Amino acid sequence: MSDSAHVARFRELLARLLGWTFADNDAPPLAGLLRDRADDHGMSVGAYLARLASRPWEAELSVLVERLSITETYFFRHGEQFTALREDALPERADARSSQRILRMLSVACSSGEEAYSLAISGRQVRSDPDWIIDVTGIDANPAVLRKADAAWYSAWSLRETPDAVRRRWFCPDDGGFRVVDEIRRLVRFRRVNVAESGDGVWNHGQYDVIFCRNLLMYLTPAVTSALVERMTNALAPGGYLFLGHTDSLGRDPAGLELRHTHRTFYYRRAGGPPPAQRISSLPAPGESSAVAPEPGTPAPRMDDDIYERSLDLLRQERFSAALELIAVPRTGMPGARDQLLHGVLLAQSGRLSEAIELARRLSEENGLNADAHQLLGLCLEDGSAVAEAIGQYRLAAYLDPGFALPRMRLGQLARRQGDDRVAAGELERALELLAREDDERITLFGGGFGRLALTVVCRSELDACAVRP
Numbered sequence: 001m002s003d004s005a006h007v008a009r010f011r012e013l014l015a016r017l018l019g020w021t022f023a024d025n026d027a028p029p030l031a032g033l034l035r036d037r038a039d040d041h042g043m044s045v046g047a048y049l050a051r052l053a054s055r056p057w058e059a060e061l062s063v064l065v066e067r068l069s070i071t072e073t074y075f076f077r078h079g080e081q082f083t084a085l086r087e088d089a090l091p092e093r094a095d096a097r098s099s100q101r102i103l104r105m106l107s108v109a110c111s112s113g114e115e116a117y118s119l120a121i122s123g124r125q126v127r128s129d130p131d132w133i134i135d136v137t138g139i140d141a142n143p144a145v146l147r148k149a150d151a152a153w154y155s156a157w158s159l160r161e162t163p164d165a166v167r168r169r170w171f172c173p174d175d176g177g178f179r180v181v182d183e184i185r186r187l188v189r190f191r192r193v194n195v196a197e198s199g200d201g202v203w204n205h206g207q208y209d210v211i212f213c214r215n216l217l218m219y220l221t222p223a224v225t226s227a228l229v230e231r232m233t234n235a236l237a238p239g240g241y242l243f244l245g246h247t248d249s250l251g252r253d254p255a256g257l258e259l260r261h262t263h264r265t266f267y268y269r270r271a272g273g274p275p276p277a278q279r280i281s282s283l284p285a286p287g288e289s290s291a292v293a294p295e296p297g298t299p300a301p302r303m304d305d306d307i308y309e310r311s312l313d314l315l316r317q318e319r320f321s322a323a324l325e326l327i328a329v330p331r332t333g334m335p336g337a338r339d340q341l342l343h344g345v346l347l348a349q350s351g352r353l354s355e356a357i358e359l360a361r362r363l364s365e366e367n368g369l370n371a372d373a374h375q376l377l378g379l380c381l382e383d384g385s386a387v388a389e390a391i392g393q394y395r396l397a398a399y400l401d402p403g404f405a406l407p408r409m410r411l412g413q414l415a416r417r418q419g420d421d422r423v424a425a426g427e428l429e430r431a432l433e434l435l436a437r438e439d440d441e442r443i444t445l446f447g448g449g450f451g452r453l454a455l456t457v458v459c460r461s462e463l464d465a466c467a468v469r470p
């Protein structure tokens with residue numbers, strides 16, 4: 001077998017044993033690791049691969065997980081999700097559990113434990129009465145991070161997003177860092193579980209009120225992702241909540257789950273259970289609706305289709321002022337989302353950035369599900385050098401419409417600029433896949449004057465330039 005055939009076999013085995021998917025750019029570091037591991041066992045690469053494939057090899061799998069997994073995490077990461085948890089999901093679940101007085105939560109891919117302890121603290125904040133049981137399980141395949149989770153000691157850097165009052169109440173200074181107080185440690189236990197296996201004990205039907213599974217799905221193969229999502233959905237009580245990472249989307253209509261949007265974040269609620277509290281709005285599946293809903297009985301006046309098409313043509317020809325003049329035909333009432341979007345793009349392309357930002361903000365606030373409005377806002381903010389905010393908007397656009405290539409492409413390009421080649425490669429690969437099917441109108445609106453082919457070439461060359469490390 002050639003070197004590249006060995007690496008291909010190694011990738012196949014990592015997909016089968018751990019559910020991992022790798023970009024083509026990962027091949028060189030994987031080849032290095034493969035040689036290292038075979039040498040370590042005094043085996044040839046071929047013999048090592050055959051041994052890995054033939055029967056369980058727990059100790060070796062642990063080494064591979066420790067060497068290859070990305071374990072970055074910190075307390076209260078993506079704070080808006082914890083706010084939604086505390087203010088909406090947990091109070092609702094506590095009402096549903098008032099007779100049992102127990103809240104059960106699961107942190108999937110908990111890494112060194114920060115997420116699991118953050119869940120326990122949030123549970124205690126919502127139900128402080130010790131009569132209430134807060135029960136949190138953290139699972140991960142990586143034994144090294146689980147040892148750290150058990151020790152419950154963290155450096156100040158892990159608490160960088162933790163409010164001072166929370167730090168004072170739930171941590172004690174210890175040996176230059178912080179230790180989680182025993183009152184919280186007692187609520188949390190950690191288990192080694194590989195999500196690529198069905199793993200007994202943690203996936204019992206209907207047992208959790210809340211599951212967090214963040215920043216894992218992006219590393220998994222589609223087959224392992226869908227098996228895991230199904231397992232998590234079944235393990236939620238009816239009306240229980242699933243929180244995923246910012247870049248994880250479950251597509252248009254995940255079976256048994258409804259999408260929610262509060263506190264500027266998205267999450268899912270398992271169908272059934274008591275009706276959700278009034279303040280939580282139920283939303284259609286991602287990508288389902290991107291039009292601003294008009295008031296009942298007052299349909300938003302649409303630009304004549306002919307004017308719209310002619311303005312798009314002018315945009316293609318980069319004749320922005322002519323297009324702006326054409327759409328400036330006076331009409332009564334507020335224009336619909338399609339027309340406003342085109343107006344916003346033309347304003348941005350003409351350099352009228354603050355007007356474009358104002359319009360895009362209004363559009364995305366009117367309908368938080370309008371993926372195009374978030375994309376436009378992202379492009380305008382990026383032009384205005386508000387890159388971090390732009391990234392948030394691109395993530396929302398990609399989240400709301402998993403088939404939308406252009407936000408993925410910008411996310412990939414920005415990640416590359418920030419030196420994060422691993423994220424960049426993932427986003428650019430996905431963008432390349434989606435670009436072939438991208439809607440023509442979106443390419444005109446958001447392609448910055450590039451056609452599909454040119455965008456594909458740019459995407460491919462950025463991807464080739466990524467030097468991905470394991």
Ligand SMILES: C[S@@+](CC[C@H](N)C(=O)[O-])C[C@H]1O[C@@H](n2cnc3c(N)ncnc32)[C@H](O)[C@@H]1O
Binds near residue numbers: 065069070110139215
């Ligand atoms: C980036 S961390 C996520 C930490 C935390 N959920 C967060 O968002 O802050 C990803 C974790 O996934 C774990 N992981 C990767 N593959 C896994 C698998 N097959 N089964 C269980 N855990 C896995 C890694 O060990 C790592 O700790």
